[in-house]
Amino acid sequence: xxxxxxxxxxxxxxxxxxxxxxxxxxxxxxxxxxxxxxxxxxxxxxxxxxxxxxxxxxxxxxxxxxxxxxxxxxxxxxxxxxxxxxxxxxxxxxxxxxxxxxxxxxxxxxxxxxxxxxxxxxxxxxxxxxxxxxxxxxxxxxxxxxxxxxxxxxxxxxxxxxxxxxxxxxxxxxxxxxxxxxxxxxxxxxxxxxxxxxxxxxxxxxxxxxxxxxxxxxxxxxxxxxxxxxxxxxxxxxxxxxxxxxxxxxxxxxxxxxxxxxxxxxxxxxxxxxxxxxxxxxxxxxxxxxxxxxxxxxxxxxxxxxxxxxxxxxxxxxxxxxxxxxxxxxxxxxxxxxxxxxxxxxxxxxxxxxxxxxxxxxxx
Numbered sequence: 618x619x620x621x622x623x624x625x626x627x628x629x630x631x632x633x634x635x636x637x638x639x640x641x642x643x644x645x646x647x648x649x650x651x652x653x654x655x656x657x658x659x660x661x662x663x664x665x666x667x668x669x670x671x672x673x674x675x676x677x678x679x680x681x682x683x684x685x686x687x688x689x690x691x692x693x694x695x696x697x698x699x700x701x702x703x704x705x706x707x708x709x710x711x712x713x714x715x716x717x718x719x720x721x722x723x724x725x726x727x728x729x730x731x732x733x734x735x736x737x738x739x740x741x742x743x744x745x746x747x748x749x750x751x752x753x754x755x756x757x758x759x760x761x762x763x764x765x766x767x768x769x770x771x772x773x774x775x776x777x778x779x780x781x782x783x784x785x786x787x788x789x790x791x792x793x794x795x796x797x798x799x800x801x802x803x804x805x806x807x808x809x810x811x812x813x814x815x816x817x818x819x820x821x822x823x824x825x826x827x828x829x830x831x832x833x834x835x836x837x838x839x840x841x842x843x844x845x846x847x848x849x850x851x852x853x854x855x856x857x858x859x860x861x862x863x864x865x866x867x868x869x870x871x872x873x874x875x876x877x878x879x880x881x882x883x884x885x886x887x888x889x890x891x892x893x894x895x896x897x898x899x900x901x902x903x904x905x906x907x908x909x910x911x912x913x914x915x916x917x918x919x920x921x922x923x924x925x926x927x928x929x930x931x932x933x934x935x936x937x938x939x940x941x942x943x944x945x946x947x948x949x950x951x952x953x954x955x956x957x958x959x960x961x962x963x964x965x966x967x968x969x970x971x972x973x974x975x976x977x978x979x980x981x
Contacts, residue, residue: 673857680963688783698817
């Protein structure tokens with residue numbers, strides 16, 4: 618693709634006005650129709666597209682596969698560290714690591730076949746040689762890319778092998794470099810703004826990230842990813858590393874156009890805690906502010922946050938209003954004290970949001 622696509626249980630609810638003064642709840646109550654104006658069959662499962670990368674996207678997929686069988690993951694391809702970075706440097710391929718994690722997350726908990734293969738593709742070799750720390754799944758995906766010459770076909774084939782409950786797509790067909798403008802990256806120059814290159818470096822950078830961009834700056838989107846967003850009922854963005862996994866999707870022009878133009882409702886799922894380095898010290902509302910700076914035309918319908926991670930609910934509500942979004946607060950964190958999402962609780966929150974905001978249910 619070289620140019621633009623031709624078509625582009627315990628929840629607290631705060632409902633703001635939508636864009637143009639229209640209440641968000643009115644927007645949510647629009648008639649149930651599939652694309653093209655055809656009524657959606659009662660009881661049909663919602664088409665859901667989840668965007669992100671790394672462990673945040675994996676958490677979202679593990680939740681979403683519990684409530685729909687029509688699920689597509691669109692995954693960032695800017696990773697340059699570890700096994701993915703080595704394969705990318707040596708072979709010039711897309712970094713496969715986040716794609717592999719997404720495929721593993723789509724394997725069912727009660728499926729011995731899928732869980733066995735999920736463990737296999739996540740397995741990393743330990744050696745004193747060149748295979749050290751390479752993930753089996755990374756090698757399998759790259760081998761299929763070389764055999765088939767088609768990113769999407771190869772990932773679909775791996776999904777079939779695993780019995781994945783959904784589809785995994787790269788957001789772009791070319792490997793991308795993430796660059797960030799960071800204030801105070803050099804402790805000796807706290808007010809200076811420097812360019813930091815590479816996703817692995819950006820994720821751990823000292824200082825304050827001001828903005829990020831991609832190289833090339835106008836990368837082609839994978840057409841199947843654009844079509845999935847345009848055809849979705851719901852699009853879920855986040856959780857995940859904010860500057861290195863979430864915002865990059867908004868920097869692919871055709872994908873951003875699809876996110877702006879789609880008739881789907883859009884959910885932004887916030888992180889449970891700031892990430893050391895990348896978003897250290899960020900409040901929940903600050904996450905929305907930087908998202909808006911990178912994609913000022915993007916509208917949202919729902920902002921989902923863990924109720925224990927929002928100390929200032931009024932400020933988050935005000936930030937969400939700028940996107941035309943309602944705020945949903947729900948317990949979605951694991952009970953072990955770690956800043957990780959519980960897939961069952963997150964699934965319950967998504968399910969409730971999909972029902973509350975006008976979708977015909979039940980789907981299961």
